[in-house]
Amino acid sequence: MLFFTQCFGAVLDLIHLRFQHYKAKRVFSAAGQLVCVVNPTHSLKYAPTRCAAVQASTEQGILPPCHHHEVVHDPQLVPCTCPLFSCPWEGHLEVVVSHLRQTHRINILQGAEIVFLATDMHLPAPTDWIIMHSCLGHQFLLVLRKQEKHEGHPQFFATMMLIGTPTQANNFTYRLELNRNQRRLKWEATPRSILECVDSVISDGDCLVLNTSLAQLFSDNGSLAIGIAITTSKVHSSEAEM
């Protein structure tokens, strides 16, 4: 009996995934891009944030687990950088990806341009949508977060972090693009290094920021599609080019 119940559950899951993928393909039918359906995770590690904890431990003279805007020149032990959990893991930068995949079950996608389809945007804050993106010989972490900076007014924050050092991150540009309902919003920036705190990038607002009404305009049936592209060229040197 238990076997049949499990089988039925698996079939339902498959139908749900098929439906999500169909929905994504409908949104990006002409694009021919790889669409990744990303389900939300209710974050377990807010209040106090990791960065607040870091600040407290720095004040007490304890080695901080998260270096904000600090360059790590040599391969050293780094803490787990998963934005979802306060994880005690430490390891070399080279094994962060396998830790995130194996322990935190974060999916990884290949390709220069992909579409990140975040489902269930209506879920209450705080909620995160996370994937890793493998591209140009490096891995990136894309974080979309729903958070209330002002009570009762949730906002969406999206950023991309390189799983590498800040020096390596400076060689890339990432682009996030929303396109629906006769509106288009593009954000281009240099990715931050995963050694910097994703929490501080989001609390500084130095990322793509969407209020709820804009997120609704860009979403289709509760799902938000974000086009992602990564390039190596330093296009920003000509800042005047508009």
Place this chain on the structure above:
Amino acid sequence: MLFFTQCFGAVLDLIHLRFQHYKAKRVFSAAGQLVCVVNPTHSLKYAPTRCAAVQASTEQGILPPCHHHEVVHDPQLVPCTCPLFSCPWEGHLEVVVSHLRQTHRINILQGAEIVFLATDMHLPAPTDWIIMHSCLGHQFLLVLRKQEKHEGHPQFFATMMLIGTPTQANNFTYRLELNRNQRRLKWEATPRSILECVDSVISDGDCLVLNTSLAQLFSDNGSLAIGIAITTSKVHSSEAEM
């Protein structure tokens, strides 16, 4: 003596304008685009907004002076659409531009692509920066507003309205672009008609929205440069194109 004081004042104004223009040229030195320096105006007509007043008068059965999402098919008298003042003027749509220029001293610029350089971004909310833009045989009103939706947290809202009917507005696409400090933010949308309320467009958040920290990252010495482009093509029909 009065003559010399006035002369001295005029010379100081010229030096100030020259400095602003030099600053704008420095930011967009390579672009070769027309740069318009726009000084702020502290808005005099908030709380209650015109739309709130409209709602109140509609409830009382009085003809509303501002039609939200309503199409005006025939040339009729329209109220003054200046976002700065509660102005009792009414006239035909064709003479709105000359009213805005003559009575409210709003400048008008020619060209398909211009740079709007808003000065003194640090001024407290509510503040507006406004110009008219003449392009493709039509006139558009660009409004940048600093407003506190949540107390103590001012945000910047930028939108473009066609001085024409909603049907005419549907033929255009406007683009606002910020580009500085290795970050680029682009907003593309169909302009709203001036017959809709600029206050409701901004309160709905259906426009380019910047928090204070992003505005600081994009601004240079207290001035924010916004690249503006208007096209006629209906590029949004292919929504999947990312």
